[in-house]
Amino acid sequence: MDYSAYDTADFVCDDSFVAWVKEGKDSAHWEQVITQHPGKQEVMLQARAIILAAAQLPAFQLKEQEQLKMWNEISNQIDTTAAAPVKKSRSIYWYWAAAAVCIMAGAALWWMRPEKEPAVVYTRLLREAKLEGNKRIEEVNEGKELRTVKLPDGSSVVLQPGARISYPVCRGSNCKREVYLSGAAFFEVSRNTLQPFIVYANEMVINVLGTSFRVKAYDADSLVEVYVKTGKIALSVQPLGTKVVSNVSANQQAILQRNTLVVSVQSSGQYQADPQAPEPITYSFVFNDAPVDSVMKTIENAYGVHIHYDKALLADCRLTASLTDEPLYEKIRLICRALEAECIIEGNDITLSAKGCHRY
Numbered sequence: 001m002d003y004s005a006y007d008t009a010d011f012v013c014d015d016s017f018v019a020w021v022k023e024g025k026d027s028a029h030w031e032q033v034i035t036q037h038p039g040k041q042e043v044m045l046q047a048r049a050i051i052l053a054a055a056q057l058p059a060f061q062l063k064e065q066e067q068l069k070m071w072n073e074i075s076n077q078i079d080t081t082a083a084a085p086v087k088k089s090r091s092i093y094w095y096w097a098a099a100a101v102c103i104m105a106g107a108a109l110w111w112m113r114p115e116k117e118p119a120v121v122y123t124r125l126l127r128e129a130k131l132e133g134n135k136r137i138e139e140v141n142e143g144k145e146l147r148t149v150k151l152p153d154g155s156s157v158v159l160q161p162g163a164r165i166s167y168p169v170c171r172g173s174n175c176k177r178e179v180y181l182s183g184a185a186f187f188e189v190s191r192n193t194l195q196p197f198i199v200y201a202n203e204m205v206i207n208v209l210g211t212s213f214r215v216k217a218y219d220a221d222s223l224v225e226v227y228v229k230t231g232k233i234a235l236s237v238q239p240l241g242t243k244v245v246s247n248v249s250a251n252q253q254a255i256l257q258r259n260t261l262v263v264s265v266q267s268s269g270q271y272q273a274d275p276q277a278p279e280p281i282t283y284s285f286v287f288n289d290a291p292v293d294s295v296m297k298t299i300e301n302a303y304g305v306h307i308h309y310d311k312a313l314l315a316d317c318r319l320t321a322s323l324t325d326e327p328l329y330e331k332i333r334l335i336c337r338a339l340e341a342e343c344i345i346e347g348n349d350i351t352l353s354a355k356g357c358h359r360y
Helices: 008-012 015-023 027-036 038-055 064-083 092-111 120-128 292-303 328-339
Strands: 136-140 147-150 156-159 164-168 178-188 197-201 204-208 212-217 223-230 232-237 244-249 252-257 262-267 286-291 306-308 318-322 342-346 349-353
Touching (some): 015 038, 120 164, 120 178, 147 328, 156 164, 156 328, 204 212, 204 223, 223 244, 232 252, 244 262, 292 306, 292 318, 292 328, 318 328, 328 342, 328 349
Parallel strands (some): 178 197, 306 349
Antiparallel strands (some): 136 164, 147 156, 164 178, 178 212, 197 204, 204 232, 212 223, 232 244, 286 318, 342 349
8 A cells, every 4th residue: 555645534434543542453454554654644643633633523324314414415515626726636615525424424333332441542552462351450440539559560550549560470580560540640660670560541651660640531621641750761652653652751641642642841840740649759768866657647648558457556656757759569578678677568468567666
């Protein structure tokens, strides 16, 4: 197929292109098209925006009389344009007529499906990665409070209510550090310079070695947002290739406009969290001669976990530590080490068994 002469309307009316935009089909083919025809990237982005906008339209069916009227109007517009003294291979009227027909047809077929998936982009990404149910682990926060999940590599993810993540089933050093996200979550990634940690969030791909950041990626939203608390991340965008488009450092925020695939980066200053769902990004984990009870309350409030310990026994214990760059479970391990305590972690319940402290 020769795409060198394609304009926006041609891509909108190309069934294969539409299937790629909506369902990710034939990704290799279309990535090759982008590579071979870099000058077509702008019109492909325009076509993609039109297709996604059409997918948001409500399902509808035109009556036979209305269909006939629509076709007559389009036909008359084409005839009128053809008679006009315009020296162009394709008039603007024909472009919009063709686009309108394809949009209405595509929108009707798309929205008249028997069942709409709750998270189209999320499930499509899993399908493309071939992460079927028996090859992945999915964690969902179905409650109203924060939920913390420990990943195989020691990293931790704090899920906002309604958020879900999936990651491959793996063992030991062969584990791929890849997570697929739908919703909002805060990541604290264990550092590993030999194996990057990758988050797929709608069209945004986040690549890190070890850092902490917050991602907001709801399927129905027009934006994908990421805020970096510590370290640095590299961003790329799907489906138009995987080349890094932005590097985002601590205290910076990146916003992806999903209809245009344009990423903007800005310094955020102080992060504004959802007051209804506070998260670790808003807390300080630098403790200077702090009472153990204060440390435990900070961690419980930040991560939505429950820490069980003998408060009377540890009443005289105080901690001095900087735990900002550590994932939750590494924080717990270091605290237990400082207290010479044994720790048992069962989901969001953490139990400390210590001998106590005495101040002299």
